[in-house]
Each structure stands twice: as C-alpha cells, then as structure tokens.
Amino acid sequence: MTAPDPTAAPPTNPSPAAPEAETGRDRVRIFDTTLRDGEQSPGASMNLGEKLEIARALAGLGVDVIEAGFPIASVGDFEAVRAIAAEVAGSTVCGLARCNDRDIDRAWEAVQFAQKPRIHVFLATSPIHREHKLRMSREQVVERAVAGVRRAVALCKDVEFSPEDAARTEPEFLREVIRAVIDAGATTVNIPDTVGYLMPGQYAAMIADLIANVPNIGRAVVSTHCHDDLGLAVANSLAGVQAGARQVECTINGIGERAGNAALEEVVMALRTRHDYFGVDTTIKTERLYPVSRMLSSITGLAVQRNKAIVGRNAFAHESGIHQDGMLKNRSTYEIMRPEDVGVPQTDLVLGKHSGRHALRDRVVEMGYTLSDEQVEVVFNDFKALADKKKEIYDEDLAVLIEKHLGDAVPASWQLLSLHTTAGTSVLPTATVSIKRPDGEIVQDAAIGDGPVDAIFKAVERVTGVHANLHEFVVRSVSQGKDAQGEVTLELEVESGEASFRGRAASTDIIEASALAYLNAVNAISARKDRTDVREVVGRPGAGL
Numbered sequence: 001m002t003a004p005d006p007t008a009a010p011p012t013n014p015s016p017a018a019p020e021a022e023t024g025r026d027r028v029r030i031f032d033t034t035l036r037d038g039e040q041s042p043g044a045s046m047n048l049g050e051k052l053e054i055a056r057a058l059a060g061l062g063v064d065v066i067e068a069g070f071p072i073a074s075v076g077d078f079e080a081v082r083a084i085a086a087e088v089a090g091s092t093v094c095g096l097a098r099c100n101d102r103d104i105d106r107a108w109e110a111v112q113f114a115q116k117p118r119i120h121v122f123l124a125t126s127p128i129h130r131e132h133k134l135r136m137s138r139e140q141v142v143e144r145a146v147a148g149v150r151r152a153v154a155l156c157k158d159v160e161f162s163p164e165d166a167a168r169t170e171p172e173f174l175r176e177v178i179r180a181v182i183d184a185g186a187t188t189v190n191i192p193d194t195v196g197y198l199m200p201g202q203y204a205a206m207i208a209d210l211i212a213n214v215p216n217i218g219r220a221v222v223s224t225h226c227h228d229d230l231g232l233a234v235a236n237s238l239a240g241v242q243a244g245a246r247q248v249e250c251t252i253n254g255i256g257e258r259a260g261n262a263a264l265e266e267v268v269m270a271l272r273t274r275h276d277y278f279g280v281d282t283t284i285k286t287e288r289l290y291p292v293s294r295m296l297s298s299i300t301g302l303a304v305q306r307n308k309a310i311v312g313r314n315a316f317a318h319e320s321g322i323h324q325d326g327m328l329k330n331r332s333t334y335e336i337m338r339p340e341d342v343g344v345p346q347t348d349l350v351l352g353k354h355s356g357r358h359a360l361r362d363r364v365v366e367m368g369y370t371l372s373d374e375q376v377e378v379v380f381n382d383f384k385a386l387a388d389k390k391k392e393i394y395d396e397d398l399a400v401l402i403e404k405h406l407g408d409a410v411p412a413s414w415q416l417l418s419l420h421t422t423a424g425t426s427v428l429p430t431a432t433v434s435i436k437r438p439d440g441e442i443v444q445d446a447a448i449g450d451g452p453v454d455a456i457f458k459a460v461e462r463v464t465g466v467h468a469n470l471h472e473f474v475v476r477s478v479s480q481g482k483d484a485q486g487e488v489t490l491e492l493e494v495e496s497g498e499a500s501f502r503g504r505a506a507s508t509d510i511i512e513a514s515a516l517a518y519l520n521a522v523n524a525i526s527a528r529k530d531r532t533d534v535r536e537v538v539g540r541p542g543a544g545l
Contacts, residue, residue, distance in 0.1 A: 026281070028280045030064050030267075032066055032250065032252070032264060035067065035080070036096055037261055037545065040543075052080075056368075057368045061288045064091060064092060065093075070095070086114070092118050092158065095110045096121075097121050104152050111156070120190075125145075128168065138173055149185055159185060160186065163178070163192070164543075165195065166192050166193070182217065189210075189222055193225070194225075196259065198236060199232065203240055204242060207239075207240045210222065211243070221247050223247035227259065228254060233259075233261055237267050241280065250264040250267050264289075268284045268286060293311040351363065351387070357376065357377075383398065389483070391483065400478055400485060413526050415519075416515055421456065421511055429450065430448050433460060438526070445459050453473075460515065470490060471490075471492065474488070478506055483508060485508055488517040490514075503519070503520035505517040
C-alpha cells in the first residue's frame with residue numbers, strides 16, 4: 001500500500017468500535033503514556049510529587065487515558081500509580097502489566113480505586129522476540145496472551161492488550177492473536193510499532209488489514225503506539241487514524257525510549273488543524289498544551305528543541321522580512337494555527353519584588369500547578385528572595401521555584417551553608433564548602449580541581465564520604481536576560497554501577513547551582529540506602545511497547 005494521498009477525502013470507514021455515541025461525533029481517544037513510556041527516557045525519572053503534578057495536568061488537559069506507570073517495576077512505580085489512581089478524576093487511570101498473574105494482580109492492586117481503572121497487558125508477538133526473548137512458539141504466545149487477558153478481565157472490565165513489536169509480526173499471526181484476545185475480553189487492542197520501523201503507508205495498511213480481516217474487531221477500540229526511531233511516530237499515528245484506529249498512544253513532548261514516542265501535541269493539533277482531512281475530534285483542551293509541555297520540560301530537565309512543532313520556542317516566531325511583512329498584513333499567510341490555540345502566551349506575565357501573593361497565586365494556577373496554602377507561602381518567600389537578585393521573574397523562573405516544593409522532594413540530609421571558590425587563568429582552582437551533616441554537625445573542607453565546579457564536587461565528596469562518578473552535567477538558562485537563573489542538571493552513578501541518581505538546582509550563580517545540584521544527588525544516594533524504593537535503579541524492569 002502506498003502512502004495516503006494528501007488530497008484525498010476524509011476517511012469514511014472508521015473502526016467499528018469508534019466511540020461516536022459518547023460525543024455524537026467521531027472521536028479519537030488520547031492515551032498518554034508520559035508517566036510510563038515517557039519516564040523510561042534516560043534522565044526523565046520523576047518522584048511521586050512530580051508524577052502527581054503531571055497527572056493532574058494531564059487530566060486538566062483532557063486526556064482520555066493516563067498510563068500512570070508499570071506497577072511491578074518498583075515500589076516507587078507502584079506507589080505512584082496507586083496515588084494517581086486515588087486522586088486523579090476524569091481520566092481513565094491505567095497500569096501496565098506483562099502477561100503473567102503477578103504483574104496483573106499488582107497492576108490491579110495499584111489502579112483498583114481509580115474512578116475509571118484500566119489494566120494494560122502486553123506480550124511480544126514478532127518472530128525475533130518469540131525466538132530470542134520469549135523462546136516461545138506461536139501456540140504458546142497465543143495461550144499466554146489469552147490467559148493474561150482473562151486474568152485481567154476477571155479483575156477489571158476495561159482491559160487493553162498490546163502485541164509488542166506488532167509491526168514486525170507476520171500479518172496472519174497478528175490477526176490470530178488479536179482475534180483471540182478480543183474473544184478473551186480485551187476492550188482495546190493496541191498495535192505498537194515498537195522500534196519505529198514502518199513507513200506511514202505500511203502502518204496504515206496494517207491497521208486497515210486488522211479492521212477488515214479480524215471478524216470480532218468491532219468489539220474493541222483499535223489503538224496506535226508508534227516510536228520515533230526514524231522520525232515517523234506522529235506520521236504513523238496519523239496514518240493509523242486515517243485507516244480507522246480510534247485511540248492514539250503518545251507522550252508530552254514526544255519523550256520516551258530511545259528517540260521517543262509520538263508527540264501528543266503534534267498529533268492533537270494535526271487532527272484539529274486538518275479536521276477537514278481527518279474528520280475526527282479529540283477532547284483535548286489545546287490551550288493547555290504549551291503550559292503542560294513547559295511543566296514537563298522543567299520537571300525532567302529535558303529541554304524542548306527551539307524549532308519543535310507546536311511547543312518549541314520558535315514555533316510561532318518569524319524573523320524573515322518577507323514572513324514578517326506577510327504576518328503584518330494577514331497572520332494566515334505564514335501561520336496555520338494561532339499561538340493562543342495551544343496556550344503560547346503573547347507575553348509572559350513578568351513578576352517583580354513588588355508583586356504580591358495574589359498575583360503569584362494566580363500565575364501558579366495559570367501555569368497548571370496545584371499548591372496548598374503552605375506551599376504557596378514557601379514559594380512566595382523563595383520568590384521574594386529571587387526578586388532581590390534579579391529584576392524580573394519570568395514563568396520559567398517561577399516553575400523552578402514551584403518544583404522545589406511539589407511534596408516529594410529528596411530529604412535535605414546534607415545542607416550547603418556556604419561556598420567559596422577561586423579560579424582564573426593563573427591560579428589553582430579551589431573550593432571551600434561549609435555543610436551541615438544529617439546529625440546537625442557543621443563540617444568545613446576544601447579541595448582543588450580542574451576548575452571551580454570540579455573542585456566543589458571533590459570538596460562535597462570529601463565531606464559526605466559519598467563517592468560517585470559524574471555521568472552527565474548540563475547547564476541551561478532558565479529564562480532570558482544576563483541575570484537569568486542558571487539551572488544545572490546532573491547525574492551521578494555510584495561506583496558499583498548499580499544505580500544512577502539525578503540532581504537539579506537553579507540559581508543566578510551557576511557555581512552555586514552546581515554545588516546544590518550535586519548535593520541534591522548526594523542526598524538521593526543517602527536516602528536510597530534507607531529505603532527500598534528503587535525507581536532510579538538503572539536496568540529496572542521496563543516495557544518496550
């Protein structure tokens with residue numbers, strides 16, 4: 001099958017299970033897996049408070065399904081899924097499980113108190129996975145898939161099944177598996193292009209083949225799940241919708257394993273902007289796309305590239321004189337969407353040292369955060385302190401202050417009291433630190449290094465006794481201007497190589513931010529020794545749908 005003709009009429013043969021009755025119009029469900037597949041991106045791990053904040057934002061955005069995590073992966077994942085299920089209303093809350101009883105029972109234990117729970121079970125079906133990973137025959141795969149779905153259906157009426165690596169599975173066998181799991185009770189069948197291998201025409205043909213040739217397909221919603229290894233995740237997802245799929249699995253900013261997943265904001269705005277072509281709707285409140293994108297970027301430290309579609313800084317910027325001239329005459333000459341449609345502000349509300357609590361609270365709500373009165377007070381105090389250092393406080397600055405107080409921060413066992421560094425072209429870089437120990441004792445020490453940051457890290461290592469390798473170190477400007485805060489994100493690996501820990505901090509002084517970020521990671525390492533939560537452990541069980 002060739003790629004769809006862009007001049008063709010909108011599709012007229014949607015999946016028989018398309019939920020038209022719910023809205024009176026043909027609708028595509030948006031399944032967000034930012035907190036599961038997205039969090040598997042290196043460096044994207046989030047603590048409980050951060051996950052809850054993202055989940056609230058996703059519900060406010062209007063996503064139909066929030067895949068909150070993989071409960072069997074760790075104690076941390078389980079607690080996060082359970083907390084989200086208990087608190088978040090409106091959206092279906094989903095937990096992922098492999099096709100075995102232990103995984104499925106754990107997933108149900110995590111999501112059972114959700115307003116609308118779902119269990120998502122998966123099993124690989126492609127020849128390469130059957131032979132090299134599962135070491136199972138076709139018959140065994142079908143038997144295991146059916147048993148897994150039946151186990152899940154016995155617990156939860158809403159069950160989704162994914163044949164991992166469906167894109168490289170023999171078409172006749174894929175049909176057999178899908179028919180069998182629908183007979184077993186699956187209400188959604190998700191068709192993953194796990195390694196981002198297919199071209200859009202091929203992916204559309206696969207979806208169309210299942211809709212045409214699986215006799216019971218009308219009893220389930222057909223879903224897409226596409227990875228971006230060849231940069232085609234969004235294109236493939238849209239091709240799947242054109243072929244009849246009525247659920248799209250995606251993530252905010254397209255984060256995810258390897259090159260990532262289909263970007264939610266791109267899929268949604270393509271369906272909205274080209275409604276004349278696709279003829280389908282979503283329930284997404286598109287004006288929330290930009291704030292949620294920025295929130296996720298700030299929490300994870302994964303910056304959005306400037307020229308990224310929809311939410312990149314340059315997405316609605318025009319520098320060319322010809323473009324500017326056209327924009328002044330009529331915006332539609334060079335813009336197919338309005339910035340306000342995706343929540344891009346025309347101007348940031350700039351706060352300063354004379355701003356009060358009311359203005360701050362209003363801006364916090366507009367940015368999509370949910371803070372208690374006590375948290376607002378703490379953020380306000382930090383805001384005032386920052387306002388004394390820089391003239392204007394932008395949204396990005398405020399986001400950094402807010403995320404320090406999301407309710408599940410790493411305990412500050414080791415606290416930086418003071419810092420002094422010396423560096424230059426003709427002096428030996430040195431750092432002196434004063435740090436409060438967990439027992440309250442104040443310790444001072446000094447070290448030399450290749451530069452002031454290296455010297456700080458060595459001095460902190462001497463005081464804390466925590467030895468780790470610096471795996472990643474990133475500095476970025478939080479907002480604009482010469483007095484902008486610098487945010488440092490780093491990753492430490494313990495010498496055993498068993499785990500990695502992320503630290504993040506911001507300050508108008510990047511040397512201070514480096515010290516605070518390093519100490520933040522050291523505190524995470526110290527906390528790890530006192531708990532069984534292994535959500536940061538490298539190589540934890542993961543799911544490659």
